[in-house]
Structure formats: structure tokens, C-alpha cells
Amino acid sequence: MENFMNDIEWIERYLDRRLDPEEMKVLEKRLEEEPDLRSKYQEHLQLIQGIRYAHLRERLEQLKTLEQSKSNDLTSGEETPIRLIPNWKPLAVAAAMLVAVTSILFIYNRAPLTDRLFAEHFEPFDSPGPGLTRGQGEGTLTWKQKGYEAYDNGRYEEAIMAFQKSQEENHDAIVDLCMGNSYLKLQQYDKAEKVFESMLKDHDDLVTQANWYLALTYLKEQKLERARATLWGISKSSTYGVKARKLLKELD
Amino acid sequence: MTDNEILRLIRNNDGNGLSVLYEAYRSEFLHWIRKFAHCDQYEAKEYYQASVLIVYENVHQGKMDDLKSSLKTYLFGIGKNLAWQSYRQDVRKQKAGAAYYLENYITEQSPELAQWQDHQLDLVRECFQLLGDPCRTLLDLHYFQRKSMEEISNQLAYKNADTAKNQKYKCMERLRRMVEERTVTQNQ
Structure with a gap:
């Protein structure tokens, strides 16, 4: 020893x-x-x-x-103290507000569940940006850069055109992802679906991201079984797992 | 709070040090890494948590005693490395996350352990958690916080540094045996 x-x-x-x-x-x-x-x-x-x-x-x-407490703070706001001796004025204001909120909720709830969930969960994928190099003017931008520039500035039709041209030269998974997101922004869900599905078929990169956006597309198209199955597929992913599980729960 | 004050809090093991560091550069880092690594907010937070903890560990290991750059540059540099690594190591594994980045960081420190089996680090961690006190505190003080035997004997009220050293040896032996037993059980 x-x-x-x-x-x-x-x-x-x-x-x-x-x-x-x-x-x-x-x-x-x-x-x-x-x-x-x-x-x-x-x-x-x-x-x-x-x-x-x-x-x-x-x-x-x-x-x-x-981090969790930060997220909770953002969603719950500050707690208001409870008044033990009520007086009629705040109660009247509260009642008026309750009526207003109830009306808004009533109108809001009339939108189909899937639309609401889509609106809550859809956040467009962040493009890498055009990434201009020194001395590179607008005229010398590649199709990919033009696409990213248009995408970042909300000109989605222009972005799709540039992305399509870029894909003819060189296929890139990020470009596909941004193109699919452009279609989602333009509410052309059938085209978005095709982009994401072919991405999963042709690429090995960004698989989780493609699945997430494909699930959202299915959701918007009311293809709930497919949406659920796709979400299950990524529910254990470390990157999108939490989001996927949350959405699955809300769908149930 | 200045960089030096944050580093001092961490060095002195003030419970707030880590939280202060986390809050200090959070928004800026998340915004930056999302653009740099083309990732979403969730992934950005995983990168940030791992980066902050690597800085925290480096402070304890004395690697930041002669910091030449600003704390922000150092922190963002770590984030950039993590993003590059996960890109190179095939992001499709879907394994990435702060815990995974930390595991990678630790194993990379010891190339001698390259032949480690997957999850071996987790196995040691689990055994360490089961070890109980005073062993856990003693080993943590010595191997993570880099306290001397003299300091440990004062903090944990041992008779002297030699007693603390003997105790440390016994604790390491217990940990070693636990890991050995679990490895055998897992391989059966």
C-alpha cells in the first residue's frame, strides 16, 4: 500500500x-x-x-x-399583490378588463388550433447573411448571397428565385432550409413541404432543422398524424427536442 | 462590474460569481452565436452555458491568472471553438448540448485517455455523486478548486494537512473501487 x-x-x-x-x-x-x-x-x-x-x-x-427563471420572468411578469379589502373602483376596472380579455380570447380561439400553434411556434430560420467581403459590391454578389440578403429583408419571392439559381450551381442544405422558410412566409405550404421533404431525402445536413420545419408545415396543412410522427422523430434531439415535445403536448 | 471583479468572485468561490458572469455577456453572446453558428436560440444557450462553464473552470485551474485579452474576447473565443468543433464533428449526431460540449472539453484535456469508452466520464461522475460527504467535498476542493491540503484541513477541520491527505487517499480509493465495480457490472 x-x-x-x-x-x-x-x-x-x-x-x-x-x-x-x-x-x-x-x-x-x-x-x-x-x-x-x-x-x-x-x-x-x-x-x-x-x-x-x-x-x-x-x-x-x-x-x-x-435560464429557466429568466424565461419564466418573461412570460409571467410581476405578481400583483392581493387586496384584502376590495373597493368597487378597481373591481369595476377589473370586470371591464375581464370582459375585454374574454372577448379577445373568444375571437382568438375561433382560429383553428393548428393555425394558432403554427403561429406560436414558427420562427423563421436565421440565414447566415450575405457575408460581404471587403471590396465586394452588390453587382458581384453570388446567387446565394443575393438570396440571403433578400431573405433577411423579407423579400421572399426574390429570395426564392436567387436560391433556385444558387442550387443549380451548387447544392447547399442551408439554402434549402431558407428557401423552405421563404415558402412558409409566403404561405405556400405545399411548396415548403416539397423543399423540406427533398432536403431530407438528398441531404445529411441540418436534418433536425428540416424535420422541425416540415412538422410545422404539416401542422399548417392539417396533416396532424404526419406532424406528430415527425415531431416524435426529433423529440429526443438535444437541439429541437424541448420544442418538439412541447408542441406534441399541445397537440394532444 | 469589471472583468477583474467577476474573476475574483469566481476565484474566491463566491456563489454569485458564476451567475454574475452568466448575466454579464448573455444577450450579446446569444445574438452573436446565432449569426455565427446559424443556430436557434436553444442551441445558442447551450453554447453559452458551456462557454461560461469552461471559463469558470479555467479560472479555477489558474489558466486565467495572466489574462491578456478581455474576458468577453476570451469567452466568445471559447464559444467560437465550440461551434467549430460541433460543425466538424458532424452536427447530425444530434448529441450536441452543453453537457456534451463539457464532456468533450474534459476528455480533450487528457489525450492519454483517448481510448476511454463512451460514457466512462459519466460513470465516474455518477459514482462521485454517490460518494457522499466528506469525500465529495474533499475531492472537489482538491481537484476542482485546487486547494492545498493545508487549506482543506483548515476548512474541513482535520487535525493537519497529513490527515487531510490520508483522507483524500482513502476517498480516491473508494471512488476507484466504485467505478471498478460498476464497470464490471455494466460489462456483464
């Missing part, structure tokens, strides 16, 4: 760079020649890294909670 502890001490001093050059050489030579010592070294290093990782994961939970 004494020997074992001694070895561990050497290993720790080596890891902390507390050995002098001569001692370091000796240990490195021993690590090369003694498999037992080498495996002891690796095992020890593994435990240390695991301890560091455990600490970071605990802190990650702390950040997730902090």
Missing part, C-alpha cells in the same frame, strides 16, 4: 507539474516500461477528470435553473 500511495503521489506531482526535469524523466521512463504503473496513472487521471466533470455538471444545472 505504501508503494501504491507513493506512486500516486508521484503521479499527482507529475500532473501538477511539480516534478523537477530529472524526476519527470524518471517517471516518464517508468510509465513507458511499467504497464501497471501506466494503467494506474490512466485510472487516476480518469478519476480526476470525472471529479472535474461532476463539478461542471452541477454548475450546469445551476445555469439551467437560472
